[in-house]
Amino acid sequence: MARPANTQSLVSTSLSNSKTNVEIVSQAPVMEERSSYGFFQTTTSQTLAPTTVEEVIAILKMAHRDGRKVTLCGSNMSLDTQSLGTDISMTLAAFDYIDVDRERKTVTAGVGAKWGDVVDTVRAHNLFPQVVISTRKVSVGGSISANSLSRWACVRGREGTHVESFLMVVADGRVLRCSREQHADLFYSVIGGFGTLGVVLEVTHRLQTISLDTCVESVATKEPRLGNLSEDLLPTDPEEARYMILSLSKKGLRKMSFRSRQGEHKKVKPIWLYKHVDWTRLVAETLAHIWMWLAHAVWTFSYFFHPRENKTYVSELVPYTFFTDGNVAARGMMKRMKMKFRMIEQTYIIPVASGKAEAFIERLVEMCKARGVKPMLFDVMYLPEDEPFLLSSTRGLAGFAVNIAFEGLEGQKLEETKEMFRILTTLCKEWGGRVHLVKNVFADPADLHEMYGESLATWQELKQVYDPQNTLGSGYLERIFDLNKKEDTLQA
Ligand SMILES: Cc1cc2nc3c(=O)[nH]c(=O)nc-3n(C[C@H](O)[C@H](O)[C@H](O)COP(=O)(O)OP(=O)(O)OC[C@H]3O[C@@H](n4cnc5c(N)ncnc54)[C@H](O)[C@@H]3O)c2cc1C
Structure with missing residues (x-):
């Protein structure tokens, strides 16, 4: 039109x-x-x-x-x-x-x-x-x-x-x-x-x-522990994006911290996540939906082999930007085949000022282990205080966004995971944070009222x-x- x-x-x-x-x-x-x-x-x-x-x-x-x-x-x-x-x-x-x-x-x-x-x-x-x-x-x-x-x-x-x-x-x-x-x-x-x-x-x-040569350079560092989130994620340069992908190991956590910036490049050498979606990615994404352990294995592979630590990778701007398109394509294909793979995802904003983000993640890891569930995606980034958008999870609040997603959970495991999300919401509230309303929300409404009370009254x-x-x-x-x-x- x-x-x-x-x-x-x-x-x-x-x-x-x-x-x-x-x-x-x-x-x-x-x-x-x-x-x-x-x-x-x-x-x-x-x-x-x-x-x-x-x-x-x-x-x-x-x-x-x-x-x-x-x-x-x-x-x-x-x-x-x-x-x-x-x-x-x-x-x-x-x-x-x-x-x-x-x-x-x-x-x-x-x-x-x-x-x-x-x-x-x-x-x-x-x-x-x-x-x-x-x-x-x-x-x-x-x-x-x-x-x-x-x-x-x-x-x-x-x-x-x-x-x-x-x-x-x-x-x-x-x-x-x-x-x-x-x-x-x-x-x-x-x-x-x-x-x-x-x-x-x-x-x-x-x-x-x-320019048409604008690409994204990314460098990863890796550690078998969480460390200090502020050091890894708080920006020191307005041109540099920082984010972190976590995975669970037998001993605790594996952390990959990324720093990315835009630059002019003629030659591209991307991290696998930021490649154009081709049939290999489609097959890998589909299999990872069918066998959950495979999704976890992908993060283990990434931690040990690719991307290599401190090496600069160069990704094209568009596939870097639309990095979840592989997931979307795999789900679209499965939907056409009448296969439905379930996924739940919840994001918590933990205020930087509370100093509790590390404790929150550690609690989350303990709870996942106790329930025998492994996230398909577990990532963390810093979000600055937002403009006063009414229902924004970062209205008046600069925080670490802790995002966790699970695929393929059914029955008892699913119910236990939803309950885990509710317990974590209460913890997030106690530490002055908010649940992000854009993903799934499994939460006690009373906790959400404490998080969004004033905004909710204005919305009404x-x-x-x-x-x-x-x-x-x-x-x-x-x-x-x-x-x-x-x-x-x-x-x-
Ligand atoms: C694979 C994937 C990747 C994602 N990546 C990100 C990400 O990187 N960052 C992020 O923040 N979120 C991300 N999300 C979440 C996504 O941003 C939201 O779910 C988004 O709202 C979906 O938009 P949609 O076009 O599918 O709209 P819908 O799901 O159809 O609608 C979303 C909301 O918009 C409202 N709406 C739609 N059209 C209008 C209109 N014309 N006027 C007023 N309201 C309207 C609907 O009522 C609804 O409340 C992702 C989700 C998926 C599935």
């Missing part, structure tokens, strides 16, 4: 102009099944796919009139139920235009555009996003609603920091341009707001300049102003914070 000629003209005139285009609303319902990325939750809903702003407004008006619930979805790659609807699922896949402004170094993309296409388009202009999600497949609408992060977030902050403005429709049909200066309440709550306050139509991101106030009938959302926030039950309890 081409970008509407003058999107600015939609602002404030749309209400009076909008013809109630009911055709799309009265179409025969297309019922579709959607699952979370980890395949734990599946719902069926009616898909509506507007192709114009007027149609978006018509759907919202119909939903308001008939008391329907509209869940927005991008690529449905959320780990939990953030985009799983049970009534209407609205997809803006048709809003896939990408408009580059070379002078201003910005890109304005429709929310249906996929980040892989955005990157390919801006790269042709020697531009690149500052911070971009790790798979080509995620949509612009999905990532802004998650205020995403990447390897570079430790020095550049999260996605929201680089958003200049966005255009959205609120539940009553008004079209608003939101930025730090205009409708700032919506700017700070819709970024990372999981599609609960309005329908974003397009987003303008600020970009960095690159905004909901009353912009969506008082609660037309928008998937019920995800209501579930994890137990909002409906709390209301019932209050009424009782």
Whole structure:
């Protein structure tokens, strides 16, 4: 779809102009099944796919009139139920235009555009996003609603920091341009707001300049112990990204610490994780899903053999950026073969100031060992204090993001792991941290209320102003914070 000629003209005139285009609303319902990325939750809903702003407004008006619930979805790659609807699922896949402004170094993309296409388009202009999600497949609408992060977030902050403005429709049909200066309440709550306050139509991101030879140099160091996280991960150079991959050994932990920076290179020698996805990667990723021990063996291999310690590897910028595409491709292939491999992933932010990140990780390792489970991925990075995005896990908090993912757990082991995530949430809360809401959330709602209490109260106030009938959302926030039950309890 081409970008509407003058999107600015939609602002404030749309209400009076909008013809109630009911055709799309009265179409025969297309019922579709959607699952979370980890395949734990599946719902069926009616898909509506507007192709114009007027149609978006018509759907919202119909939903308001008939008391329907509209869940927005991008690529449905959320780990939990953030985009799983049970009534209407609205997809803006048709809003896939990408408009580059070379002078201003910005890109304005429709929310249906996929980040892989955005990157390919801006790269042709020697531009690149500052911070971009790790798979080509995620949509612009999905990532802004998650205020995403990447390897570079430790020095550049999260996605929201680089958003200049966005255009959205609120539940009553008004079209608003939101930025730090205009409708700032919506700017700070819709970024990372999981599609609960309005329908974003397009987003303008600020970009960095690159050349076609820009690559990423990475150096790894290895140790059979955790050591001091601040030494490994706190940035000392604004151009250098630092992150850590951990794996469990019989004696305790194996640590690989990475430092990466952009540079100009003609010759490429990548770390395996940052190679283009080819059939060998696809086979390896698929087998690692089938035999969990293999995923662990990959990290053991990496620790002992590749990448070599203190050797500089050079990866192309795009495969370095989209390093989870192998996983996405393997899962896509398995899905087509009707195979469902389950995955759960939770991220905890432990404040740097608490000095407790090492103790948190040690507790996590003890708990994994006691339960006989080994993570498929266990990584740590530093995240600076975010701008005041309402539901951001790093709002007013600089911390270490401890991320842990498990594949293929079933039955008793799965239940024990969920319980482990809940216990760790309580510990995280006691040490002043927060659970990141973008991945899975297994947590006692009371702990989440302590972590997000003030922000949650503001979100509820905004909901009353912009969506008082609660037309928008998937019920995800209501579930994890137990909002409906709390209301019932209050009424009782
Ligand atoms: C393989 C993989 C790699 C990932 N890598 C990263 C990473 O590097 N960094 C990171 O931060 N996260 C990462 N994630 C998590 C991912 O960023 C989020 O799950 C993201 O929200 C998914 O976007 P999506 O396009 O699939 O949208 P969906 O899952 O369909 O939707 C996500 C959320 O956006 C809302 N939404 C969608 N469209 C709109 C709209 N037009 N207006 C308002 N709200 C809307 C939905 O309601 C929902 O709450 C990864 C996930 C996977 C599966």
